[in-house]
Amino acid sequence: MHDAPPPPTPQAPTPPPDDPAVQAALNRYWRTNLTIMAVLLTVWAVVGLGCGVLLADWLNQFKLGGYPLGFWFAQQGSIITFVLIILTYCILLNRLDKKHHEEVKAIRNGGSA
Amino acid sequence: MTLFHWTVLFVGATFTLYLTIAWLCRVRDTKGFFIAGGGVPAPANGMATAADWMSAASFISMAGLISGMGFAGGVYLMGWTGGYVLLALLLAPYLRKFGHFTVPDFVGDRYDSSTARMIALLCAIFVSFTYVVGQMKGVGVVFSGFLGVTPAVGVFIGMAIVFCYAVFGGMKGITWTQVAQFWVLITAFLIPAIAISLKLTGSPVPSIGLGSQVLEGVDPARPYLLDKLTRINEQFGFGSYSDAYDENSGKWNRLNVFCVCLALMCGTAGLPHVIVRFYTVKSVKAARWSAFWALLFISMLYLTAPAVAGFARYYMVDDVAGLNGKTAQELPEWYENWNKTGLIAWVDFDGNGEVAFTNNLTDAVETRGDTAIMPNELMRIGGVPSATRDALLEDADAWVASHGGTADGGAAAKAELLGLGAAHHPDRDIIVLATPQMAQLADWVVAFVIAGGLAAALSTASGLLLVISSSVSHDLYYRVMNPQASEGQRLLVGRVTIGVAVLVAGWFGINPPGFVGEVVAFAFGLAAASFFPAIVLGIFSKRVGTVPAVTGMLVGIGFTAFYIVTQKADVILFNPEVAKAVFGEPGQGLRRPWCFGIDAQGIGTLGMLLNFAVTLGLAPLCKPPSAKVRAMVDSVREPEGEGAAVAIETAPGH
Numbered sequence: 039m040h041d042a043p044p045p046p047t048p049q050a051p052t053p054p055p056d057d058p059a060v061q062a063a064l065n066r067y068w069r070t071n072l073t074i075m076a077v078l079l080t081v082w083a084v085v086g087l088g089c090g091v092l093l094a095d096w097l098n099q100f101k102l103g104g105y106p107l108g109f110w111f112a113q114q115g116s117i118i119t120f121v122l123i124i125l126t127y128c129i130l131l132n133r134l135d136k137k138h139h140e141e142v143k144a145i146r147n148g149g150s151a
Numbered sequence: 152m153t154l155f156h157w158t159v160l161f162v163g164a165t166f167t168l169y170l171t172i173a174w175l176c177r178v179r180d181t182k183g184f185f186i187a188g189g190g191v192p193a194p195a196n197g198m199a200t201a202a203d204w205m206s207a208a209s210f211i212s213m214a215g216l217i218s219g220m221g222f223a224g225g226v227y228l229m230g231w232t233g234g235y236v237l238l239a240l241l242l243a244p245y246l247r248k249f250g251h252f253t254v255p256d257f258v259g260d261r262y263d264s265s266t267a268r269m270i271a272l273l274c275a276i277f278v279s280f281t282y283v284v285g286q287m288k289g290v291g292v293v294f295s296g297f298l299g300v301t302p303a304v305g306v307f308i309g310m311a312i313v314f315c316y317a318v319f320g321g322m323k324g325i326t327w328t329q330v331a332q333f334w335v336l337i338t339a340f341l342i343p344a345i346a347i348s349l350k351l352t353g354s355p356v357p358s359i360g361l362g363s364q365v366l367e368g369v370d371p372a373r374p375y376l377l378d379k380l381t382r383i384n385e386q387f388g389f390g391s392y393s394d395a396y397d398e399n400s401g402k403w404n405r406l407n408v409f410c411v412c413l414a415l416m417c418g419t420a421g422l423p424h425v426i427v428r429f430y431t432v433k434s435v436k437a438a439r440w441s442a443f444w445a446l447l448f449i450s451m452l453y454l455t456a457p458a459v460a461g462f463a464r465y466y467m468v469d470d471v472a473g474l475n476g477k478t479a480q481e482l483p484e485w486y487e488n489w490n491k492t493g494l495i496a497w498v499d500f501d502g503n504g505e506v507a508f509t510n511n512l513t514d515a516v517e518t519r520g521d522t523a524i525m526p527n528e529l530m531r532i533g534g535v536p537s538a539t540r541d542a543l544l545e546d547a548d549a550w551v552a553s554h555g556g557t558a559d560g561g562a563a564a565k566a567e568l569l570g571l572g573a574a575h576h577p578d579r580d581i582i583v584l585a586t587p588q589m590a591q592l593a594d595w596v597v598a599f600v601i602a603g604g605l606a607a608a609l610s611t612a613s614g615l616l617l618v619i620s621s622s623v624s625h626d627l628y629y630r631v632m633n634p635q636a637s638e639g640q641r642l643l644v645g646r647v648t649i650g651v652a653v654l655v656a657g658w659f660g661i662n663p664p665g666f667v668g669e670v671v672a673f674a675f676g677l678a679a680a681s682f683f684p685a686i687v688l689g690i691f692s693k694r695v696g697t698v699p700a701v702t703g704m705l706v707g708i709g710f711t712a713f714y715i716v717t718q719k720a721d722v723i724l725f726n727p728e729v730a731k732a733v734f735g736e737p738g739q740g741l742r743r744p745w746c747f748g749i750d751a752q753g754i755g756t757l758g759m760l761l762n763f764a765v766t767l768g769l770a771p772l773c774k775p776p777s778a779k780v781r782a783m784v785d786s787v788r789e790p791e792g793e794g795a796a797v798a799i800e801t802a803p804g805h
Binding site: 064067068071075078079082086087090091092094095098102103104105106108109110112113114116117118120121123124125127128131132135138139 | 217222224225226228229232233235236237239240241244358359361362363364375376377378393394395396405408409412413416435436439440442443446447450453454457785788789790
């Protein structure tokens with residue numbers, strides 16, 4: 039018989055945000071994250087909504103093998119691009135997380151020494 | 152062995168596999184029931200998400216839709232995969248860090264408001280439910296078509312199976328059964344696609360085959376397949392296959408393609424049964440990888456579907472390899488097989504003995520440019536009363552002759568048939584199920600495709616039932632109605648909810664309201680117009696408080712729902728007379744596409760923009776969120792501290 043577990047609560051940021059150096063590291067992390075996201079979402083919009091939809095009739099004058107290019111973007115190219123966007127995001131963000139983790143660890147060690 | 156035996160064998164074997172896995176993974180506590188204990192590896196979670204996402208609509212209907220729509224069919228491909236990018240970049244990692252069970256939970260806590268929670272909850276239940284109904288109907292069609300039982304019995308069999316592993320396995324069972332289902336459905340989709348590609352173009356990769364020349368044995372002139380498709384489409388009065396926005400594209404103009412595409416994208420990102428998957432991985436990092444694996448696996452089907460669509464179009468329309476111009480003796484075997492279901496039926500109204508599958512829906516030969524287009528004779532007669540249907544399947548020529556045998560008699564026969572509920576053009580859902588037979592593959596491949604279609608329908612249905620169950624037992628019962636509820640009580644409420652949801656969905660599956668397909672499309676629009684802005688702004692803005700977010704959601708969903716109701720008044724109000732009384736004559740005033748001519752399927756885009764505009768416009772005027780909520784947003788953004796998140800999963804009692 040289980041007792042009702044307390045509803046999961048959001049985790050307090052560790053270390054606490056009142057340390058200005060840690061807060062600065064977090065702000066840097068967030069800005070880089072937003073930059074990566076903005077670039078990748080631009081690619082998403084240009085390839086998906088741009089090449090696949092808005093410019094498709096114009097791109098159709100070019101050919102990729104037997105595919106008119108606009109049609110290829112709409113039914114093949116956009117999907118391939120989407121997979122690559124998420125792959126890039128995973129690699130960049132996980133690397134950024136690691137860098138941030140080490141920065142915060144260094145600050146904490148420096149503070150407690 | 153006949154097709155029937157193979158079907159029983161494959162369906163039986165795959166179901167035994169799913170149920171065995173569900174039984175081995177059965178769980179006892181709520182945390183494991185809803186989110187699989189938080190410990191599923193990212194690739195496995197990706198496969199489960201892919202199986203969850205690829206429903207009967209993706210497996211059975213999508214290629215058929217693209218086959219009929221050509222270029223514009225790309226909205227479904229781009230919309231459903233492009234939404235994943237938004238999900239992976241904007242939502243998944245943050246919602247995983249937040250670490251709650253459900254989407255309404257996040258919305259409720261972030262905006263510190265039970266109103267917001269209830270709105271999100273109702274949307275989640277509505278969206279999930281329209282989906283389950285669609286799946287149940289799919290299950291019924293597949294079973295009835297191949298086991299020779301009535302659709303009602305087919306739905307009952309499906310209900311029993313979904314109920315068993317959703318209730319006894321919980322999500323843990325579902326995660327691993329869905330991995331198995333992913334492999335069944337993807338193999339079942341790819342094998343016939345590869346075979347048909349080899350047969351038509353000699354390329355073993357369907358995506359390359361679609362862009363290649365057809366083999367000499369198929370057409371001695373060896374045209375590119377897509378050029379040939381465009382030519383035969385035009386020859387028989389359909390719009391161009393690969394051109395965008397030409398004069399034959401009807402409502403699919405640039406604005407509508409854009410709006411529908413964006414609504415599908417944002418709706419996908421807001422779909423609760425997909426989002427909940429990201430709670431089942433260990434860490435934020437794993438949530439990101441899991442989104443990548445999911446889209447990679449999904450893309451295997453989504454890159455192949457347009458090729459299947461093109462190949463099937465060729466076998467349907469072409470006047471050499473396809474149906475056009477064929478006489479009764481020349482009709483291919485796949486036609487004969489599917490004719491029995493009534494989903495495709497050639498009725499020789501003009502009595503010239505040759506099939507005409509064209510886009511000329513009148514009674515007279517039509518001349519466009521210098522091509523003469525015969526009136527269409529290929530119908531679907533599934534909805535026709537059984538006496539007439541049996542007479543047609545028995546001897547369609549005799550049925551037409553009984554109307555006088557003249558040209559006027561043929562026209563009268565057609566009018567009578569349409570009045571009885573028949574429709575022009577074959578049912579698009581047969582395309583994928585018929586392609587193995589078009590390519591003359593062995594019966595066991597056909598049986599395997601059937602097992603794949605069922606895997607697609609069942610995996611999605613069970614994932615959705617879990618969302619409905621967790622929404623009711625966690626968000627409604629535990630968080631709103633009875634905060635003191637014990638774990639046992641919550642588990643019981645969850646299981647009872649699944650049972651009720653299966654029964655109701657089964658009822659709709661047996662008595663489909665006739666607009667399931669459209670309602671599913673609208674569910675995306677509503678998800679885009681309600682959840683999506685609230686979740687995105689909840690993560691990326693610390694300034695947006697309760698009032699702007701709730702107002703934005705209400706405006707977005709209210710506008711979208713109102714537009715859909717005015718456009719589809721006939722079906723939504725159940726009666727054309729009521730619709731006329733409320734909104735006036737069809738095609739007048741509110742009942743024409745009064746908002747820039749946007750189709751009801753794409754209006755979610757505008758609803759979403761309104762939601763964003765209202766929320767952001769009100770935000771500076773209203774009270775900012777409390778310090779507690781701002782700290783929560785900080786912690787969601789902060790990638791550190793997920794060790795503690797894991798500790799929740801291993802807390803005492805788990």
